[in-house]
Amino acid sequence: MDNNWPLWEIFVRSKNGLEHRHFGSLHAADQEMALENARDVYTRRNEGVSIWVVKSSDITASNPENNGELFEPAQDKVYRHPTFYKLPDEVKHM
């Protein structure tokens, strides 16, 4: 039997109003232990008010090798930005 504890990714909300942010990872036997360990490893100085733990193997990540096809199409869509539209100077606050 493989007795190595699986890896978990830890996300912490540092205060209400902010999103959960990836803080790092750790090993734990199950999700409860992952939460408890995350408390001790990543929030010893009030760094958080909420923790998410996700099993690392459950995350599907994009491959940087595909960054071209994934992200480059956005580069030539200048019309998605406000500066693409020329307005007369008299129009304020738009």
Place this chain on the structure above:
Amino acid sequence: MSNEQIKNLEEIFEARIARDEKIEAKDWMPEKYRKTHIRQISQHAHSEIVGMLPEGNWISRAPSLRRKAALLAKVQDEAGHGLYLYSACETLGISREELYQQLHSGKAKYSSIFNYPTLTWADMGAVGWLVDGAAIINQVPLCNTSFGPYARAMVRVCKEESFHQRQGFEIMLKLCNGSKEQKDMAQDALNRWWWPSLMMLGPTDAESVHTEQSMKWKLKRKSNDDLRQQFIDQTVPQADLLGLTIPDPDLKFNKQTGSYDFGAIDWDEFWQVVKGHGPCNKQRISARVAAWDNGAWVRDAAMAHASKKQAIKVKIAI
């Protein structure tokens, strides 16, 4: 991939680092970059973990509840530092198990300083003040290193280190303002920790093998000798403030350079310790291995419990 293609990728890679771009774990990287980072980050993680042992030794004998709480919190931080660094290292495709094996078998190195004994309570002061002080000097530049997971771990580590050094200095200050015996104890600790702390910053530049490549990859921003000089220049005035004498008869302020000149370091001692013949090398590794082995049944039980719970969940779902 052909050699030409790899060379091309390497050039693009080096240019990214030169532009101060960060490298993330899934990005393409030269094998040498991966290996060098696994070695350096794991050595760093091992140092944090083994570094708990000389201080853990004094937790139960701290002279007051205040000191005990501080020391306990510091040692817990070091465990945290080890964990941040191990997980940064694992993103490079090495397992935690393998990393531990390398430490336990003696294949991997850790900082030479932790192979010295902590004989008196004053050593808790000297270790915080000098060893964490030298560690900070080593670590701050790494917050900008090129490998993203390492840089992020270092930012977190550096935020926590300053308390370590301050609580150590406070211990020294208290002893130096106490009885003669207490002040002597502080001086004795400084005498024993001074030279190993200077050695901890690594061999002289002339003997340091990895420096040039490490500079390029921002694994190193300043040379060992520069870091050592920085440490000496910042620490000598602090020793003066404590009324303690640095155990180096050749130490002298040099008006021309604005730095302290210092005596010869016993590099034979350093290499002896690195090669495993320091005062506590065997003790440290065997304490670490025993802790790991004696905890095996707990880890196994936790896994058995987790899979049992999972099985029940699956059954209910069906």
